[in-house]
Amino acid sequence: MLSRAGRANRAAVRVGQFPRPSYHCLPKLPFTPIRHFSKAPAVQPAFKSKPLIKSEVSTEMKPGQYTTAFALFEGLWEAGIKTCFVNVGSDHPSIIEAIIKGKRERPNNWPQFVTCPSEMTAISMADGYARVTGQPQAVIVHVDVGTQAMAHGVHNASVGRVPVFIFAGLCPYTESGELTGSRTEYMHWLQEAPDQKAIVRQYCRYVGEVRVGLNVKETVGRALQFASSVPKGPVYVAGAREVMAQTIEPYSLSQEEWVPIGPSALPDEAVETIARALVGAEKPLVITGYSGRDRRTPELLVQLADKIPGLRVHDTGGSDMCFPFSHPASLGFRLGYDKSTSDADVVLMLDCDVPWIPARNQPRKDAKFYHIDVDPLNQQIPVSFFPAHGRWKSECHTALKQILRYLDSDFSAELQSTRYAARKEALIAQHKERLNQIAQLPRLGDNDPLNGHNIGQLLKECLPSDTTFVVEAVTCAPMIADQLQPTRPGSWINCGGTGIGWSNGAALGVRMALSDGKLPGIVCQVVGDGSFMCASPSSAVWVSYKYQIPILTVVLNNGGWNAPRSSTELVYPDGLNKGATDDELNISFEPSPNYSKLAEAAAAEAGWLRGMRGKTVKELRVQLNEALEHVQSGRGARGFTNPAPKTESARSALSSFTCTLCNKSYSRHPEYEAHIGSYDHQHRKRLQDLKQLSRDPNAAERARRAEKKADAEAGLKKLDSTAGGSGNNNNNNNNNNNAAAVSGRGTAGGGGGFKKGGFKSSFTTVKGAAATTAPPGGRKNVLGDDEDEDAESGEAEKKNSSTASTTTAVAVSGVAHRAADAESDTDNDYGYQNDGDGAYYDPAKPTGCNASCPSLVSA
Numbered sequence: 001m002l003s004r005a006g007r008a009n010r011a012a013v014r015v016g017q018f019p020r021p022s023y024h025c026l027p028k029l030p031f032t033p034i035r036h037f038s039k040a041p042a043v044q045p046a047f048k049s050k051p052l053i054k055s056e057v058s059t060e061m062k063p064g065q066y067t068t069a070f071a072l073f074e075g076l077w078e079a080g081i082k083t084c085f086v087n088v089g090s091d092h093p094s095i096i097e098a099i100i101k102g103k104r105e106r107p108n109n110w111p112q113f114v115t116c117p118s119e120m121t122a123i124s125m126a127d128g129y130a131r132v133t134g135q136p137q138a139v140i141v142h143v144d145v146g147t148q149a150m151a152h153g154v155h156n157a158s159v160g161r162v163p164v165f166i167f168a169g170l171c172p173y174t175e176s177g178e179l180t181g182s183r184t185e186y187m188h189w190l191q192e193a194p195d196q197k198a199i200v201r202q203y204c205r206y207v208g209e210v211r212v213g214l215n216v217k218e219t220v221g222r223a224l225q226f227a228s229s230v231p232k233g234p235v236y237v238a239g240a241r242e243v244m245a246q247t248i249e250p251y252s253l254s255q256e257e258w259v260p261i262g263p264s265a266l267p268d269e270a271v272e273t274i275a276r277a278l279v280g281a282e283k284p285l286v287i288t289g290y291s292g293r294d295r296r297t298p299e300l301l302v303q304l305a306d307k308i309p310g311l312r313v314h315d316t317g318g319s320d321m322c323f324p325f326s327h328p329a330s331l332g333f334r335l336g337y338d339k340s341t342s343d344a345d346v347v348l349m350l351d352c353d354v355p356w357i358p359a360r361n362q363p364r365k366d367a368k369f370y371h372i373d374v375d376p377l378n379q380q381i382p383v384s385f386f387p388a389h390g391r392w393k394s395e396c397h398t399a400l401k402q403i404l405r406y407l408d409s410d411f412s413a414e415l416q417s418t419r420y421a422a423r424k425e426a427l428i429a430q431h432k433e434r435l436n437q438i439a440q441l442p443r444l445g446d447n448d449p450l451n452g453h454n455i456g457q458l459l460k461e462c463l464p465s466d467t468t469f470v471v472e473a474v475t476c477a478p479m480i481a482d483q484l485q486p487t488r489p490g491s492w493i494n495c496g497g498t499g500i501g502w503s504n505g506a507a508l509g510v511r512m513a514l515s516d517g518k519l520p521g522i523v524c525q526v527v528g529d530g531s532f533m534c535a536s537p538s539s540a541v542w543v544s545y546k547y548q549i550p551i552l553t554v555v556l557n558n559g560g561w562n563a564p565r566s567s568t569e570l571v572y573p574d575g576l577n578k579g580a581t582d583d584e585l586n587i588s589f590e591p592s593p594n595y596s597k598l599a600e601a602a603a604a605e606a607g608w609l610r611g612m613r614g615k616t617v618k619e620l621r622v623q624l625n626e627a628l629e630h631v632q633s634g635r636g637a638r639g640f641t642n643p644a645p646k647t648e649s650a651r652s653a654l655s656s657f658t659c660t661l662c663n664k665s666y667s668r669h670p671e672y673e674a675h676i677g678s679y680d681h682q683h684r685k686r687l688q689d690l691k692q693l694s695r696d697p698n699a700a701e702r703a704r705r706a707e708k709k710a711d712a713e714a715g716l717k718k719l720d721s722t723a724g725g726s727g728n729n730n731n732n733n734n735n736n737n738n739a740a741a742v743s744g745r746g747t748a749g750g751g752g753g754f755k756k757g758g759f760k761s762s763f764t765t766v767k768g769a770a771a772t773t774a775p776p777g778g779r780k781n782v783l784g785d786d787e788d789e790d791a792e793s794g795e796a797e798k799k800n801s802s803t804a805s806t807t808t809a810v811a812v813s814g815v816a817h818r819a820a821d822a823e824s825d826t827d828n829d830y831g832y833q834n835d836g837d838g839a840y841y842d843p844a845k846p847t848g849c850n851a852s853c854p855s856l857v858s859a
């Protein structure tokens, strides 16, 4: 038998990839196999047997020293963790030394470190990252205070069953310099909580401590096993300064021996019981909560719905895209409340925490319930009394495959009967009717005020189908879901828990994970104003800028918290709350903050992130289109104000949206505007301006004057220099603005405004964005400025967008009216419908993935 040392040595040549679950349509993230930088000796030497005495304490980490802290990060890297979201403090000197050493000595075999000003940002980013990959990332926080500052992020990861590895330092154990790491500062006495780990114990799958450097990697490995075994969740490892500073011999673990628990299947009897019950039911119903977390499962659920015509699928959680909205069996998403639960005779619950609200939509007394879940007892929830005639701990993906196989072998003939065919027809008709009703809800006139319905519709209309929506829309969420109608697995990600503010960091984590996995599409955060404000938005926006993580954020400004009003109404429908003002309820955010400005300011570099505000459908549509182009280009958004057309010919030109500079035409003005703001266009424009400048050194000055004059004639206000605003910026500070912010990747490639220094004029928008030469083929420049108008220069003044030349982010505005009927909206029953295009869900392409998708091929 191998000794521990022998095993470690053997492991040194076998270390490889940490097994990862495969996700439908998600290629495995690239993983660099571990190279062994320092060979483990044949026999692992014992940890320094003699504790360091004071005279031996080293005050600095010598080059080449291998400490517990270094082994911690090495262990994380070897286990496949690519990113550490850090908020460091006085407990971390050896951690910091190790981080530097790794960065300098093995930058390619070392996690990336993301500095997070708020711990809530850190844990939410790790949460978002894991929601895409299923794999934990690391969060490093500072003793008890940093642990507490993760706040409800720990709840979110726990309740949402999201794997996250958390390391927190502990105050030094020694007071007088006995060991490296002994107390050296005042706060080392103040931050020693009696039981630091107790702060998060009840939320974590594992809580441990690195008590000795010798087994730090084993501690990491065990913690990660818990984090990655279902039900997944956060794990917390603490380590005191002295322990983390210990010098140990390098070693590695064989990652193949540290795998999480594999998937579990249903027993044969359970497969038969469930299959027979579903086939025999009059009104079978599947209720799911988070089964879409495994991206392969929606496809199997579609197969089940297709095999058993008449089966309906109700998504109670809205935490993931669990079942495609466009399928006739879909009832969409309602938080536990749908009337279908009241008439179903057989209910199959799949990964579901709250299948119904007993006080509101009780199921039939004679119904049969079966429950398959990675956590069927809701282990963390003391009061959870939902009945089930059968309950199994199994992964839905595995269980559904078993049930489908059984149905194929025993019931395929029976399920072809006319009884089922009639049910199918009825379901299609109901679904169609439901979609028609949903389609009636958004009012999309240009001047219509914004609400959850039309914002959802505009997001669907303006953003591409490969967009990943990170949604924290609270009382607007059902409306947004109804309009967005998510169909692609992974396209809708909502917080698994209830701690608001999650999406500020999570959207960034999602973006990082998609980028690391080279997956397409932009990320759009849709967040309530209360949620946005709750969790250090400035920290998240700053991280977005610092690490160039481009996302589009839409803040739904309904003037504060709507949810508490709904909750109060439910308990006291005729209580004092009825007719009370928002201020009386203490739910008002009046006077409303300017969220877009807040975001712009936090992005450190003026103009990198652009904030916009708006109140109407037209404004939001324009802004979303512009935002999209900036985010897609990933760089080069710029402050820019389109001069309004001044002549009749210019005005008429608005009907033909052509950029003659780039020779591109657009059918809609917003698209054209978005193009004008694009990096490509601005790049061409700069080149053109440079050429012009070399021919005529006074061109810039003239251009500025011309632009100023044009703005004045068009009645445009001067914008704040940090605004980087578009022509649609407004200074409306009223309540009920919907604000959206977009950040783009990279700071290069601005344009539009004037840049400082010798190239000032080269960034000048000489005559608006488009070329001024006569358009070929009779097509007109939409901006319509005439050459001679340029020549008439007014007084020169620096244009307000001057500082925006390095902008890479846009901000959009709109108005989201408080959804006064949010509760009834949430509870509305629409029946069933077809989707707007008449395009039913295609089971041949169950998850909307492409032909090369490995899961599709193997399916």
Ligand SMILES: Cc1ncc(C[n+]2csc(CCOP(=O)(O)OP(=O)(O)O)c2C)c(N)n1
Binding pocket: 152, 472, 473, 474, 475, 476, 498, 499, 500, 527, 528, 529, 530, 531, 532, 534, 558, 560, 561, 562, 563, 564
């Ligand atoms: C950390 C935390 N604090 C408070 C709450 C209680 N809460 C739930 S929803 C909500 C309001 C959210 O406001 P907003 O995002 O604006 O959504 P709206 O209610 O307006 O739709 C509050 C305060 C919570 N869930 N989590």
Ligand SMILES: [Mg+2]
Binding pocket: 528, 529, 530, 556, 557, 558, 559, 560, 561, 562
């Ligand atoms: Mg709100």
